[in-house]
Amino acid sequence: MxxxxxxxxxxxxxxxxxxxxxxxxxxxxxxxxxxxxxxxxxxxxxxxxxxxxxxxxxxxxxxxxxxxxxxxxxxxxxxxxxxxxxxxxxYREMQTETRGEFGGLGIEMTMEEGLIKVVSPIEDTPAFKAGILAGDVITHLDDEPVQGLTLAQAVDKMRGPVNSKIKLKIIRKGTAEPIEVTLVRAKIQVQSVRSRVENDIGYIRISLFSEPTTSGLKRALKDITEKISAKKFRGFVLDLRNNPGGLLLESITVSEVFLKGGQEIVSTRGRSAEETQRFRARRGDLDTLTRGKPLIVLINGGSASASEIVAGALQDHKRATIIGTRSFGKGSVQTIIPLGGDFGALRLTTARYYTPSGRTIQAVGITPDIEVLQVEPEELKGKTDTKGESSLKGHLKTGDKEEAGSQSYIPPDPANDAALNMAFGLLRGTATNPAFPPVKASH
Known part of the structure; x- marks a missing residue:
């Protein structure tokens, strides 16, 4: 078990x-x-x-x-x-966050050269609405420099009472002067799954992997299959772009919705061979939710970790065609180790994870089957690209295979979304590519 x-x-x-x-x-x-x-x-x-x-x-x-x-x-x-x-x-706040409900700004971030680097703003949060971009570097919080703070200390400063304000000073690639943005803190209830029917196609967007994600996915699939007749139904688009990750369990249970029972989803390998764990799809009635219809998964430079597990599993088993740009490349597992009493916890890297075929994702990412580059507005050209895991100081090395990041821009108007429109075209037969549908190896 x-x-x-x-x-x-x-x-x-x-x-x-x-x-x-x-x-x-x-x-x-x-x-x-x-x-x-x-x-x-x-x-x-x-x-x-x-x-x-x-x-x-x-x-x-x-x-x-x-x-x-x-x-x-x-x-x-x-x-x-x-x-x-x-x-x-x-530690207490982290436990709240994984339940998909928390207060703050809605920024996924890391520390780089002593400054805060934005990996991705979370949809429908103060940061997202204020136009914070992946790749932005935060240098000051309420006019106080972040240099010298740990990431946890910087996070604490960003937290505060709901409706209180905080001013961020940001350096953005390609912009000569720093940008100042004032955000209003909010109680953030993340709806990690959103879906809609696009005539004969079901579109599902997963923005992160929190505890409610798999149940939300099942509801979305049920709703879509009830609205589109089996004869008319072309397939699904699963959008994982700018999804920074989340809970391993949710990435596993999301993957098994689209896979057959017994198929491997991911393996984690620690320091010794005895620490290897393999996670497989369980049998159940989940096939009835997808009807075995074609599946296309969208990824980009902001798709990381749990997103890469899902994309890698579906790609290796030829269950989906992956479209977009190379993912972030975060292929390590962090274990939360409580220290007991009121002493907090350690977040310690304890393993790397691998796709079913044995590929490492660490500092490499998932390469799409079909690369689709997005035309960016002139004022954003080159400013939204992520550098990827391989750019982070002290990252776990993966030999000479390491890759840089890629685009993370998604246009607000779906009509201008190149990757999404390619997916729709392939499912409807108005576009063709040798990678779609994926060809399963013969035995």
Missing amino acids: RTVRSILIGIAASVALVFSVTEPRIGFVDTATASPASDFYKQIELLGNAIDIVRKYYVEKPNDEHLIESAINGILSGLDPHSSYMSAKS
């Missing part, structure tokens, strides 16, 4: 009220299992001595709690961009 607890597989090491993909398969840490190597304990003693010296001789009396949190943060942030320490407050 699968045991998926609190695994986050999203982009950011922390989120300004957003998401990551994580697996809570580890509970409390048993220090008795630590390595007895004497050199290691000498280094631990060195750390203790350094903290003791700071406590005794720093020009102002330091806050002990802040000292320890900073030390833990330093250890974790030196590992990779996605490992971090969460205070008790941050």
Whole structure:
């Protein structure tokens, strides 16, 4: 039986009220299992001595709690961009976020060179409505520089009472002067699944993977199949563009809606072979929801982690044709490890994940079967491209295969959406491409 607890597989090491993909398969840490190597304990003693010296001789009396949190943060942030320490407050808020309801701005972000980099704004949030773009770099919060803050500290500053205001100073690629934007904090209830009927095609948009996502997908499929007759029905478009990730379990249960029972969805591999886990689609009545109709999945440079798991599984099993631009390339699993009491938790990278065919996504991403580039407005050209996982300092390496990011711009008017229109054309037969429908290997 699968045991998926609190695994986050999203982009950011922390989120300004957003998401990551994580697996809570580890509970409390048993220090008795630590390595007895004497050199290691000498280094631990060195750390203790350094903290003791700071406590005794720093020009102002330091806050002990802040000292320890900073030390833990330093250890974790030196590992990779996605490992971090969460205070008790941050840990409680993260648990709220994964339920798809939280307060804040709605920005998926990471830390780069000491500044906050926007990975993606979440749809229908203050950040999205204010025009915050993927790739924007936030340098100041209410005129205070973010340089020197940890990501968790920056996130805390972005949080605040609903309807309160915060001013962001932003550097945007291609813009000579910094941009100042004032946002009003809101209670964000994320509707992760939206759908509509496009005459003879069912369109489904998943903006992130939170606890309600799979149930929302099933409702959308039921609604679509009731509105379109079987004879008229051409197929589905599943839009995962600018979806930054979310819960591993939801990426698995979303994938199995479109797959056959027993088909592998994803595997995670830790430090040793014994830590490998494989997740497969369960049998059920889910095939009746999709009727086996053709499926096209849309991705771009803002599609990360859980989105890449779904796209990779459907691509490997030839269940869907993938259209768009290369995805972000976040192929690692973060496990939330509670420290007990009121001491918060660690978000620690514990594994990499692989598609059913054994492909790594880390710093490589998912390459679409059909690349479709979007024409951008003149004022946005080159400003919305993501650099991808491979651009993050300290990212887990993947040999010489690493790829840069790609486009993340989606036009607000569907009539101008090149990838979406290509998908509609292929499903209706007004456009052709050798990659559609996908050809399954013969045995």
